[in-house]
Every structure is written in structure tokens, then in C-alpha cells.
Amino acid sequence: MAETSILWLRVAAVLYSLGLLHAILTLIRKRQYLFRIALGAFSLAAVLHGVSVVDQGIITGHFPANNVFESLSLCALLITLLFLFLYRRYKLESLSVFIFPLVFVMTLMASLANPVSEWPSAAVRDTLLKVHVVLVLLGYAALLLTAVAAIVYLIQERELKRKKPHQFYYRLPPLGTLDDLISKAMAFGFVLITLAIVTGSIWAFVEWKRAWIAEPKILISVVTWLIYMAMVFFRVIAGWRGRKAAVMAVAALCCSAITWAAHTQLRTLLKP
């Protein structure tokens, strides 16, 4: 991609990151934080993003969707514009919790098109990879907790619906408590996995140059992240509980197991 276009895109990504911060705070503290500031930054970023896309189109002389990076950037821009439109029309503030991180991650990935120079040192390279691994593992732990709590919720719910108390009714915790646990574990997990995706993409970009986006590992991780995001989305927006939530949590857990299996060779990437 053209240097100027990338520059605009990077500035836009920095502004979008405020949106990510807003989403993290809102999910964890269960209250809207920084929405005004994040929305302002988001709108400004959308303008810069537009400039970047147009710039890229003019310089290359094509419709700017020639490769993965360009189409990612374009797609993120369209989502941004759609959200801004919906927000003006319907005041759908709660959507921001998903749109902001999604747009940020997509823009970040798109801006990682042009290879940079080598790692400053081997230590930086290894540290970033280790941070990524720790974030992923913590995220998976939170996801596992979410799935277990969701299944326990399912059992207790069935017990309450059947109206004939058995062992489980007396031994398992109340639905409200489980619900709270699921919400918290899921929010933390989502934040951790999102940060892991960010660190992982940056690492892969510097390591593998332009080819990083074609790695199947990356694709699988992104799919897992999207499923995780869908789960958080349906819970916060539609209040999915019980059976649906349990199915989602187990699906996300299975996906992350596959992702983990795809990454088992990661150890060999560390410098001895």
C-alpha cells in the first residue's frame, strides 16, 4: 500500500484505539465510560480513514480492494460509516461495545501491510511473543470458566423448571450468582483475547513481513475471536441466557481448543 495512505490509516487506528478502551472499561465495569470522547475520536478517525482509502485508490489507480489489506481497510470503513449512521438514527449506544473493537482490530491489521525493518532486538521479539501467549492463556482460562458456569446454569435452570427439587437443586449455586460469574468471566476473557489478537498480529507482521496475513494460524485465531465477540454481543444486546448461552460458550471453547492446537508449535519460534 502507498506510504501516505498507510500513515493516515495508522493515525486512524490510534484514534480507534480509544474506542477499544471504552469497550474494555464498559464491559468490565458494567457502566458506560468515555463514550463521548470515544465517539468523537471515532468520527475523526472515520474521516482520516476515508482519506486513506481515497488516497490509496488515487495512487494505485484502482478501486482500493486489491488485496487483503485494502479490502480489510475498506470493510472497516464501511462498518464505521454504518455505525455512525445507525447511531445518528437510533442512538444505538450499546452497539459501540462491539463495533469499536472490531473496527480497531480490522484497521490495525490493514495498516500492517508494509513491512518495517527488523526487530530492534531479539529480547523485544521474544517478550512480545510471551506477552501474547500469557494473554491468550488467561483468556482461555476465562472462557473455560464461562463455559463451565454456563453448563451449571443450564442444569440449575432445568431443575427449577422441572419443579421437583433433586440433589442438584440443593447443591448448585443460584442462577443469579452464576449469571454474574458468566458475565464477568466472559468480559475479562473477551478483553484478554482482544489484546492477544492485537499483540499477536503485530508480532506476526514484524516477523513474517507482508506474508503474515496469509498464515492459517492467524485466520483461525481471528475466527475464534469473532465467535467470542458474537457471544458477548448476544449476551449484552439480547440477554442470551441458559441454553443458547451455554451452546455459544461451548462452541467458543471448542474453537479456541482448535486455535490452541494450531499454535502448539509456537515454542520453536522462540530464540534458543
Next chain:
Amino acid sequence: MKLLVTGVSHKTTPVEVRECLAVPDADLPAAVKQLASSPGVNEALILSTCNRVEIMVDVDDETDPEQVTAEFLRRASAVSPESLEPYVYRHYNKEAIHHVFRVASSLDSMIIGEPQILGQLKHAYAVAREQGGLCGPLENVLARSFMVAKRVRSETGIGQMAVSVSFAAVELARKIFGSLSGKTVMIVGAGKMSELAARHLRRSGASRVLVTNRTHERAIEVARTFEGTPVEYSRFISVLPEADILIASSGAPHYLVRKEDMQRVIAARRNRPMFLIDIAVPRNIEPAVNDLDNVFLYDIDDLQEVVNANLRERIKEADHAEEIVVHEVERMLARLKVQEVAPTIAGLQEQLEQLRRVELDKARRRMGPLSPQQEEVLEALTRGIVNKIAHGPITELRRQAGKPEGVHVIDAIRRVFRLEQ
């Protein structure tokens, strides 16, 4: 020590007989005083509740406790002891302790695990103490029984599950919501039972009560008692999404809440769970509502079913409680045995110590001034001799405590060492 518990309870005796024996609260102190002052009686306690009347006495060795109790009954109550014979149970010593522990722990109650009996026993204990009726082993047994009851309550689930319909509703609400604080309760139609359930819910933390009734004045009246908000009857369905718990008990002959209504309500609540309690007959809420996700509908029969299951669970827990009681009885007996010989042991030690002092003083006068070192040697020598002499009899006393033939051995030791009676 001779302990005897004589009693009648809901298990053995019809209420017609129990009511004749019951001691009114006002007469209790006088009755205990009379019993305690009977010849040969060391300690006495009377427990009188609607489910049981029990007379506990601790008499000295020469007195027959059965006779004392019969004598007391002949004078104090309207029924003759002979006519009571088929109903009465008697427990001696170890059995008596076991019985008292079981009663205190609510294992002998009509509803196992109900907490009132402990309070009643504590009251009887306080009255008996005030009247000077408790000063020995019986007092120890009772004091211990309170601890046993506490242990049973905390180590088993015997008192945990609700055994009344209104408490079962609260318990279910807790199972659904976890904490009830910040939850809103809505009452449709006012009745005794719904008000009772609402009151329990309010006490358990529910923060807001909405009341609706066909006659709005009645709704305002009920709302006032709960510091709640009256809602107009015609629009209560539109307010329903605000309620987490709905208690329906109106006299309406048809369903007030239908499945379609609830579908909209639960969508408006964004699937936050809702607990519906229908205690009206005929029912106010369409039963198919329970098929909806995140809606939990219980009618009066369902609540009764929960109560029955809870009772079965309590009985299961009671087995564990019985084990605790048996174990505690053994500990109590061991403690009482040691207490029995404790005065003899103390007397023996005192006697020997006195002898040692007198002899030591005599020797000192004859020897004149001694260096501190010499003093120390003398002290250690005499103490050593006394301890060696005392060791045999003390061990024997402890060993014989509580044994049937032990009385003679203890007696012999007392005589040998010239211990005052």
C-alpha cells in the same frame, strides 16, 4: 447423680392429655421451685411447650426419682400419674442426656429442624436457674445441649430448607436471583398468603413492592403496609416488565397473564429471568408460561411439592445429626465422670499438701537458718514424696469414676486418707 427425664410428647400422647399437663408460663417458676425443693431432689427443670411436657430431675443416691416425679404430678396436675402411664416415656442417665440433646437439636420435633424448641428449652433453663433448680450435672447437661444444638445446626442442613409454602417461595426466589436486593415484587390481588410471601421477600432484601387490585382503594391500602406503590389494575401488564417477582392471588375466574403477554414482557426485560408465583385458585397465570425461557412459574401445588422435597431432605440430614448427638453424649458422660471424682482428688491433694507443710515447718525449726540452696533441696524432696504417694490413688480414682463398683473404691480411698465427707 441420678438423672431422670419423664415426659409426654406429640409422638406418644394426644393433645387432650398434653393440655392437662401443660404448665402455663406464669405458673412455671412456682412449679419448678416446688419440684426442686422436694426432699432428695438436687436439681429440677420443667419444659412445657405445645408439643411436649417434660420433667427433668437430678436426685441423690438414696431417692427414687420416679417416685419424686409421681408425687409432684399428683399434687400439681389434674391427671393422676397412673392414668398417664401408657403415654409417658422415661429416660435415665445416659438415655436422659441423649434425649435432652435430641430435643435441643430439634431432632424430636414434629417438624424436624424447627428452631423454636431451642428457645423454649433455653427459657425453661433460665426459669429453673432463677429458682435455684440448677447447680450440678443437670445444668451441665443442659448448657452442653445448647452447644450441641448449635453444632448440629451449623454442621448439617437440618434447618436450612424451607418447610412452609411462603418461605419456599422466598427460597426459590433466592435460587433464581441469588441476592434479592434491588429486586421488585409485584402483588396482583391481595390475600393473606400473598401478603405473607411479599413480607418475607421484603425482609430478605427486595427493595420495591408494586401492588395492584381490582378495587384500587384496596391496592393503595396494601401498598401502604409495604411502603409500596399502587398500580392501576387496567395497566398492570404494561408495568409487569419492571417486576422480577410476581405474586398472583386474585379471585379472577380466568387467566390474568397469558403466554403472549409474558412473551412480550420477557422480551421487554431483555431475557432477564422472572419468577411468577400463582397462589390463586382458579389459577391467574396460564401454565404454558412456564415453557418460555427465563420464566419460572410455580403454582400452589408446585410450592407444596418443594416443601415436601425439603422435608425429605431434612430427614436425610437428620441421620447425620443423630451421629453428632451420639458422639456428644459420649463426650458429656466422660466429662461428668471426671467431674464426679474431681472433689475427692482435690481434697486428697490438699490433705497431703497440708501434711507436707506442717512436717516441713517442724523440721525447719529444729535445723535453724538454712541457705537458699538447702531450702530448695528440702522443698523438692518433700514435694517429690507427696506426689509419689498421691499418684496411685489419683490414678485409681480416675479409673474407677463412673464404674458401678467404683463407688466402693472411691469410698475406701476417702476413708484411708481421712477425707471429710
